[in-house]
Amino acid sequence: MRGVSRRALAMLLALGAGALWLEPTATRAADEDEASAYSWDRTEAGLDFTTEVRGRRIPDYLRDLLEDARQVRPDVQDGPPPPTTLSQLRRRAAEDAKRLEEVLASEAYYNGSVAHSVRQAAGGSFEVVYFVILGERSMIRNFDIVYSGHPEGGEGLPRTGAELGLEPGKAARAERIIELTGEAVRRLHNNGYPNGKLDRRRVTVNLTSSEADVTLYMTAGERYRFGPVLVTNEGRTDPDYVRQLTTFEGGEVYDRSEVDKTTEALRDTGLFSGISISSAEPEDGTLPQRIELTERAPRTVRLGARWSSSEGPGVRGSWEHRNLFGRAERLTLGLTIAQILQAATADFRKPDFLRPDQSLLASFEIAHEESDAYDENRVKTGVSLERVLSERWTGTAGVTFQVTETEDSNGRITYQLFGVPVTLRYDSSNDLLNPTEGIRATLGATPYFGSSDGRPTTFTKLEASGATYLSLADELVLALRGRYGLIAAEETVDVPGSTRFYAGGGGSVRGYGYQMAGPLDAQGDPTGGRSVLEANVEARYRATETIGLVAFIDGGQAFENMTPSLGDPLLWGAGLGVRYYTPIGPVRADVAIPLNKRQGVDDDFQIYVSLGQAF
Template sequence: MASAVARRSTSRADRFRTTWLAAALIALGLGVTPAQAQDRDTDAELENLIPDSAIDNPEDWANSAEGEPETEAGIDPEAPLPDMDISIEWPEPPFELALPDPVDPDPELAEAFDEAQSDRIVEPIVAAGEEFQVNDTLTLVFPAGGDEFPEGTEFLERFKSLSSIVELESDDSTIAQINARAVKDEELLNQLLDIYGYYDGQIYRTVGASDSDDPAGAGANIRFDVVPGEQYHFGAIELGDLASTGSDYPDLRASFGKLRGDETDDLSPREEKERVEVEEPSDKRDPLKVGDPVKSDDIVLATARLNTALGESGYAFASVGEPSLLIDHARVEGDLTVPVETGGKYDFAGVQSSDEDFLSSRHLQRIARFEPGELYMQSDVQDLRQAILATGLVTSVSITPRETAAPEGEEAGDVLLDVEMTRAPLRTWAGAVGFDSQDGFRLEGSWEHRNLFPPEGMLRVRAVAGTREQLAGVLFRKNNFMGRDQILSVDLYASTVERDAYAADTAALQARFEKETTILFQKPWYWSFGFEAIATNEREGNVNDVSTPRETYFVAALPLSATLDSSDDLLDPTTGFRLSGFVSPETSRNDDVQSNYARIWLDGRAYFSLSDDIVLAGRAKLGSIPGAPLEAIAPSRRFYAGGANSVRGYGYQRIGPRNSLGDPAGGRSLTEVNLEARIGTPLFSGALSVVPFIDAGAVDNGTTPSFDDIRIGAGVGVRYETNFGPIRVDVGVPFNRREGDSAVAVYVGLGQAF
């Protein structure tokens, strides 16, 4: 029995061989007689391997062999191993290892290796394609002719802007780094193919390494062969319940479309809607439709435009979900589904304030750019929110449409806008300290309460103490008075001013009502009118402490102004024009002499975009003061020229007739002409531009310009774009300077010169 146990403790392979042999014997026994069975007196080793019981019943013996334990009887698996005396003599150096005999290469293995290598290092796939050298390292190859890949040019530019190889290009890059970037760029190319609708496209990457002696990787080359394949097209487009919008459906469906070549995405939703209504009926637009190429950009844009169109067409509660695209490779088509819920059409019912004592519902309705009963437009809601924030009286605003009447059939429902506001601190102390070589020391301080007289009634007390100016004054200002961006202001002040052209001690009361233009709401025209009552004691300038006699003037004026504005930007225009006119009928009493005159000027500005990077800007200003001789007009009411916004290259108010002391005396007519080119550069990501300019100007004693003493200045400046307008630095040189004029003038300011 012990020998039987020993046989069954053999390895798993031995048992398998035993079982297999028994099964083979069974199979052989099907065609063999019993006389051919094993002799029972056979060899002992064969007896141990195949006992007589296996001959009698092989199947039972095989099953019993698999089921019995594999350990020998009487051996405790928990017992420790017996001590074994195993010792190996440690060799002493030097060691001598026998080299293996060389092995001849196997021809079959060598052939297989060559075939594998030929699969990895491929020849260019698009052999007859069009190559584009992106940089010294990277080459893209497209199918020749462009018919197979019409988006190739746009695809290439997009790839350049996102490529890891381009972005991280460096002379220090190693082969490993370049190859890792190539892997990322290959993923990028596949993503871009999907974006343009080539879902079966293939990218083949070929890496050509540099010389082995160059670890930096110089000379490495990456080549991508782009095989776009067939472009997929829309097989179906599903837009939720958009069809339930009735008569609005054609326009709304047309809005779910692509950007046309003559369109721009710089327009506001309101401007875009107005442009479309005037220029593009629904049957002239380019909506996405079945059969169009499946492009992800078009889907994203069309979804956004539909969302905007719903919000601008009265659908206050409309929702547009994330689009889903089902790609069917068998049909080479994509089925687009955009979940749209229109939610009914509404008109504005009004505005409801959450803080009536602070900013009332009535005042908020004045600020709004819509009237109750007008069609709901999401852009009007957003504009109202921005206008409330622009008051400076609140830190946060939320506006929620609330249904007050449900739509019935084709008749729109009503929504009331609930405005929730958080008050901001209303009192402000402010101060400023300055010094410059021309005006000396200046200290300015103010206190204001921005809502002392609700709504938006501000009171400001201010004071200035300086070398050449002292002032104390009180200003009352009512913003959004009787309408959006309409301002009523009353200013009472007393001041002492020392200028190169004149010195004045003045007490004044000024009232003004105006319609202003703002960055938030740039208007095609704006205006102002007012009243001024002034008592001023003045003299013309002095040199070396030699002063001209002082004169006292009592002036009353009714200034009026108006501006037409077709420019595209308030602070940095590139196209359009502005035409401004100013008229101020005035009466002045001096030494018991009453004089009546009018101060008049006309200012025109034009902007021409010559290219994406060059804007030509020009300005001309003409002014006249008819009705009274020069000496009857207070020096502070006369015309002067020169300075940052007049004629650059000359000091402030330094151009014009001079008195016997050599100081500017001012005049009754004014001429200014400016021309500059605003040239963009790639510096600072395109934020920096260079501006060469030439200016000319003249001031004359007569009421019409004579140009006898015209002054010309020229120079160059730079502009740095910011979120609040360009920062301006100009350096000008006077061409025909007079005594007392500087050789160079430098100007720093915010916004363009004109």
Template sequence: MLGADPQTYTTTIRPTGQADLDSAINASSSLLALQKTRAVSPFALAGRIRNDYARLATALDSYGYYAATVRIQVGLRPAGNAVPGAAMDGRSPHLPEWLQAVPQGQTVQVTITPTRGALFHLGHVTLRPAPGDGPAPIVLDAPEKAALGLAAGQPAIASDVLAAGARLQSQLKEEGHALAQVGTPTAWLRPQTQTLDVEYVVHRGPVVTIGTITLSGLVHTHPAFIARRLTIHPDQLYQPSKIEAARQDLASLGIFSDVQVADMPPLSADRQMPLDFAFTEGKRRLVALQAGFSTDLGGRAGVSWTHDNMFGNAEQLRLTALITGLGGSAQQGLGYDVYADLMKPDFGSRNQNLSVRVEGIRQLLYSYRQTALLVRAGIVRRLGRFWNVSYGAQAEQEQIQQMGMTNDYTIVSLPLSANFDNTGLSNPIDPATHGARVSLGATPSMSLNSHTAFFTILQATGSTYFDLAHLGIARPGRSVLAVRAVVGSVQGASTFDIPPDQRLYAGGSATVRGFRYQGVGPQFPNTKFAIGGTAMDAGSVEFRQRLFKSFGAALFADAGQVATGSAPFHGTLRVGAGGGVRYYTPIGPVRVDVAMPLNRPPHGDTWELYIGLGETF
């Protein structure tokens, strides 16, 4: 009878009782990893079995079990009611012949039994000077001892021993020893005492400062701008953490596809380490398409053109043209939104950006029809890691038609805002899984029409995100509870003293889903035309669940109200609820949500559909 070639087999690894060790053993076994993906002949299977002894022993050693044993038995997997034959030891010299004699169609069963044995602990941990450093012993100060983090009596886990040397080297470099080296440790096994002695060879080297900083690879970017932007300078203590922070800061400008920094030895005579920042500039021009749809606002589609690093100082110019109002229950016809944005970083001082926008808008909403030209300029300044503030000026000339009346308005305002964000996301389209976002705004305004009206719009928005993994009921980032609250008030003028577009509205994806845009709040009698108000509040609760690799789902409930007084939390409360699906792409999730009103007004819609890129909040 001819043996099978290739020979099918299955592998069973018996647990040791230590979960992390079992995972390492399973990952180390080539028998387990290759049994379904790599066909093998009987002779090669014998070699694979013998190789696993060393691989599994290394896994056991790495967890401190230096006296462990590995037993591998090879037998025939019983079929039906058949009784399995005697097992063959994996080290037997007769194993290849035994495997070649296995009948075709018969599966070989490989059983691996690892036994941990005694856990070894660290014995002596010593540091020896590198050759040429002299006989003086290596003496560590308190931060260096903490970085090494090893002491006699600890479990002799290989990864801990290796990581300790790397940590010590990093600490020495952080103290300015740019040339510090901690070699791969040498270990001596002491079976009698079940300990492991470890020795590191340490070269501390001199304390070094930063020398000349060169910039290479700049083509369209002005070197003087980068030099001003650098957060490190010559004669500063050499510290890798601050050098890396400087590299990341330059990369955050968004005009480079890659930024690298490297030491440029040898040291100068005064013990300075030259550095070179190497830049790869990204594409300067980008064309992007935009599209979105909701049943209330209809479709919107357009194109944007972006010119990065326009004048060589990381300026960005973006031109955008959108067609709006493609259908929609809150729209009366097609409109447009055309604008030009110019952003200049480090305007006046570091971490302070200038933003300028010129915008033309036409929107034919059921509440009003608006044609407007806006010009705004402002400063955005970062305060610390999570906060930024912005202030500026805006002028708007507009014509608004409402309920058969046409009025022209000239509005000047001084928008002020403060924003907090500790979600840790550089891309606002990415879904947040933790942290919070808060936006506080105050916009003093003056409307110059038939009579001058002074008013101030106050608005606050907050959202927070809780990962259910903290409760132990989900994997990190897979199940998230998101909560949003919005509150606004107009001070200094009544509803009809301010232009319709400056009033407060609710309804739609930004406040209460299930109600059309501007569909929550006071309305003109016997119409679905919203009046707007001078106070508004809304809240949302949403559960987001990742499904498989690229899909997700959401359930949500929203509530909100609009009032004509200046105090929020008055008016008729409207509630909507719904759910949706997500498809996660490299640039963010594609969102499709359906919502229904739970207490629909007389002229309200029965449901709303929202399609867009990114989460609602």
């Protein structure tokens, strides 16, 4: 039997754990007007037979349940062996007819019936036919809850199905009754009755009127409030920080859903490998909450590598401490050594800064970058506040300061700039390194002001990017990305080399060299631009658990002007890639060719190897 029929029968059995009373009605003859055939030819030893379910006005979902409930089928691999004699076939057909009646009852067709027939067909085979009569569906008339020790009810004790969300005129399906029972127990646990439980359930069905009365007999127990929080932890985490993460306060009515939210909040810190929250012995009508924690190792060392034919090799290492001062403060020190970039970075995050949904961020970078576009030395620092606006929206605002020395075709220029970055992010994707569904979008604006070789300068950088991931079929994902940006500056030279817009490379327009999809100087070196436009499309197919194949096309270009020039066509590249899936994310290798190859500028192809998807 497949899962759907097992679920239906399990619901009926669970319902039967209470009491089910049926008031009799007359029997009826079977109706054969409509048929749904499910037939096959036997090739193994045993009888050659077909089966089919017949009946009028059977809903499609119910027909599927009925057909799934049969065991006299050759496609049931984990069931009994196929019948070899006519008597075996008849006995099993009779057993299946009972199963089909159980399915009818689980869907509130208590007046329904199933008859069966086994007869010989042409050629010596046999036909097994199940004749199904639905009858009138039974509806819930009354749904009452009776509490032992609380005959008159009480605060936080639902008394009827309507209080649990039951709408009038609903069928007395086993699944619905069980779900409402579970909701009744949850209401107790979330309204001060942690010991609430179901004692028994009684369902009375009047087959004449096709109405059902449901009564739940429950024990609520004593009503409690939250008591003090007791923290047990052998690590360095401050117990007061743990208490700060609880979503309940002492004196509030006990609510198990708040205990679950607290468990999730503790898990989200990433500090603990074991979390247990339980109630201690009651004290004067309160339940102290005991939180027992097992901390993870607080330090992590990471090492990564990448290579492309235009950027050359590069490695990056980092050291992270996730609990620096005992309140989930995170310090990450990074070092990048690559052919183009050598950089040392430090990033600090303090969660729950001034309010639970807000983090304090601080960063520092010292770097030397040497590319075809520019040579640059820079020191940059910044501080910002990041706030979770909703489940999917995050906002960040801060201030930065940088001292940058850029040498390019314009000469050597020193910049001293303050920036005020503001960023809004949306993320509904389902994975950080290998998303298969959802949307990511970022909108950022940074006004800059300061000096350029001692002269006052101001400009503003605006950038918007987004990606969406669509699961088209099993193991096939279509990924789309777009990017647009502009810099409101009088001249490109007013902007440091690393702050300008570029296109081309493994995370941009593949098929073109790093930063090469844009304006070039007389020597054929990129100069960067004041605007950029990019579009990417990838079809990702996961062939095995560890191997994936990708086909992609990228288009884009950086522009000298503040807005993209529509008269200049985008540069397009296309290619194929391989993904090797690891527990920490996919390793990608892409080969791309430029579709708008520029003579003497672009190579015949580019190769990119790194960790994670291109976007």
